[in-house]
Amino acid sequence: MGDLREPLRELIDCGLPQALEVMGERWSFMILRASFNGLKHFEEFLSELGIARNILSNRLAKLVDHGILKREPCADDRRKVEYRLTGKGFDLLPAMISLRQWGQKYGAEFVSEDPVLVDAKDRLPIGPVSILAHDGRVLSHEDLWMVRKDDLGKRSDGSIATSGAGTNTGDIIDIEAARKVAAR
Amino acid sequence: MGDLREPLRELIDCGLPQALEVMGERWSFMILRASFNGLKHFEEFLSELGIARNILSNRLAKLVDHGILKREPCADDRRKVEYRLTGKGFDLLPAMISLRQWGQKYGAEFVSEDPVLVDAKDRLPIGPVSILAHDGRVLSHEDLWMVRKDDLGKRSDGSIATSGAGTNTGDIIDIEAARKVAAR
DNA sequence: AGTTTTTAGTTGCAACCTGAAACCTAATCA
DNA sequence: TGATTAGGTTTCAGGTTGCAACTAAAAACT
Numbered sequence: 445m446g447d448l449r450e451p452l453r454e455l456i457d458c459g460l461p462q463a464l465e466v467m468g469e470r471w472s473f474m475i476l477r478a479s480f481n482g483l484k485h486f487e488e489f490l491s492e493l494g495i496a497r498n499i500l501s502n503r504l505a506k507l508v509d510h511g512i513l514k515r516e517p518c519a520d521d522r523r524k525v526e527y528r529l530t531g532k533g534f535d536l537l538p539a540m541i542s543l544r545q546w547g548q549k550y551g552a553e554f555v556s557e558d559p560v561l562v563d564a565k566d567r568l569p570i571g572p573v574s575i576l577a578h579d580g581r582v583l584s585h586e587d588l589w590m591v592r593k594d595d596l597g598k599r600s601d602g603s604i605a606t607s608g609a610g611t612n613t614g615d616i617i618d619i620e621a622a623r624k625v626a627a628r
Numbered sequence: 629m630g631d632l633r634e635p636l637r638e639l640i641d642c643g644l645p646q647a648l649e650v651m652g653e654r655w656s657f658m659i660l661r662a663s664f665n666g667l668k669h670f671e672e673f674l675s676e677l678g679i680a681r682n683i684l685s686n687r688l689a690k691l692v693d694h695g696i697l698k699r700e701p702c703a704d705d706r707r708k709v710e711y712r713l714t715g716k717g718f719d720l721l722p723a724m725i726s727l728r729q730w731g732q733k734y735g736a737e738f739v740s741e742d743p744v745l746v747d748a749k750d751r752l753p754i755g756p757v758s759i760l761a762h763d764g765r766v767l768s769h770e771d772l773w774m775v776r777k778d779d780l781g782k783r784s785d786g787s788i789a790t791s792g793a794g795t796n797t798g799d800i801i802d803i804e805a806a807r808k809v810a811a812r
Numbered sequence: 813a814g815t816t817t818t819t820a821g822t823t824g825c826a827a828c829c830t831g832a833a834a835c836c837t838a839a840t841c842a
Numbered sequence: 843t844g845a846t847t848a849g850g851t852t853t854c855a856g857g858t859t860g861c862a863a864c865t866a867a868a869a870a871c872t
Contacts, residue, residue: 459731459739460661460724467727468654470830477644481774486849496831501850511734523839523848532734534769538757539726540644543651546723547643550695550716555643559774563761567775571762573722576755577747580766583754585718590665590743591751654859670820680860685821707819707868 466510467536471495471503476540479513479533484526512536542573650694651720655679655687660724663697663717668710696720726757 466472471493478492489500504527507513512533518524541561548555561570575583650656655677662676673684688711691697696717702708725745732739745754759767 458661458741459728459733459735460657461731462735462739463727463731464654464657468652468657470652473644473648473652477642487847490849496833497849498832498851499830502830518848521840521848525849535730535733537769537772538759539723539730541759542723542726542757543647544643546719547645547647549643549719551643551646555646556777557642558777560777560780562773562775562780563765563767564771564773565761567773567780568762569780570767570772571760571764573726573757573759575722575725576758576766577749578752578755580755581747582760582764583747585721587748588721588754589746589748589751591746593740593742593744596744596746596751596753671818674820680862681820682822682861683859686858705819705869709820 463539466506466512467539469503469506471499472507473540473543475500475503475507476512476529476533476536477544479527479529480537480540484528485524486527489527507533538573541570545572647723650690650696651723653687653690655683656691657724657727659684659687659691660696660713660717660720661728663711663713664721664724668712669708670711673711691717722757725754729756 467476474493474495475489478489483489483492486500486504489495489504490497493500495503504513504515508515508527510532511530513527514530516526516528518526548557562568563570575588577583577587651660658677658679659673662673667673667676670684670688673679673688674681677684679687688697688699692699692711694716695714697711698714700710700712702710732741746752747754759772761767761771
């Protein structure tokens, strides 16, 4: 991260605390991963994760509360309940995978990482989860800068840079809108 | 996620538990974010985060233990200690940002998100953290498949797909190596 | 030099959270 | 009908969190 240095000591507001409210709890990410892996039922999570019943019950309820999972009684067997990911839940996939990749890269023991996530098209393993520029270039942390919204879009020469047509799928941030808000 | 469905109930091994051992603890990500923002000293973290002294002490020690921060006494003022990110710590950036972006997208309240992360080159806000295919295409969760290593690289027609020259910077997974190991 | 302030901790204690085991209730199976 | 399965809840021991007060060392003031 270039040289943000001094200016931003007081600025605490961002989405992180929001995200951590649910996903910061112990087991939340493990339950999420199990969901991605296709597990749906209470007893499945229980035996896969080795979590205590009461905690699992509590965590599932919280994940449902926060709209990450949806809980629906099974049609064919009314004892059973299905827990499935919502769109909001699926949107945690990049976070989960990058955490997983980090853990794999630095894991003390030899992590076998099986099964592997692959691109459905060619069945080749996916690359690293990446931070992209507005135009799709992969950025590393040296390419990043922290800027107050007021100063957004200003280039060194004082002109305002404009982003081209955004080709991003699955936008999490509406870049164009963010720039406009910022340019107020 | 296409239709992985039944096959992979028993497969638990991946980098996630490793990652969560440190980063799953309360405050770890918040401390990390503060570090990214340039904070270095105990009292800075303390007043920025509103965390208890003992907990902060404990968390910093753990992050240092795990090689995410390095702790070095300040040269000019020997009361002070500097906590700085290591390379391993910087590699958590995609995880932190994607969590942040998710929190921003779904945060209940109006999250102001200031300061904003921008590309240092053009000072435009970064795009969403993305899952990339080996050739750099952005993948969504529908494009993903879970495959046992044994079955890796096999296309529907039975031929073996080959990845082109990997153009990834900052590889977390060595794709080519992974494929070879898998093809054993 | 002596006192005060700053920095980075530690200690003690109450409140809260976790986890193992036992218990409960409704639905299904034999 | 009686046993079993699914999804919980209750109880209680032990661990974690967080506030407040205390400490020790270095630096700054007088």
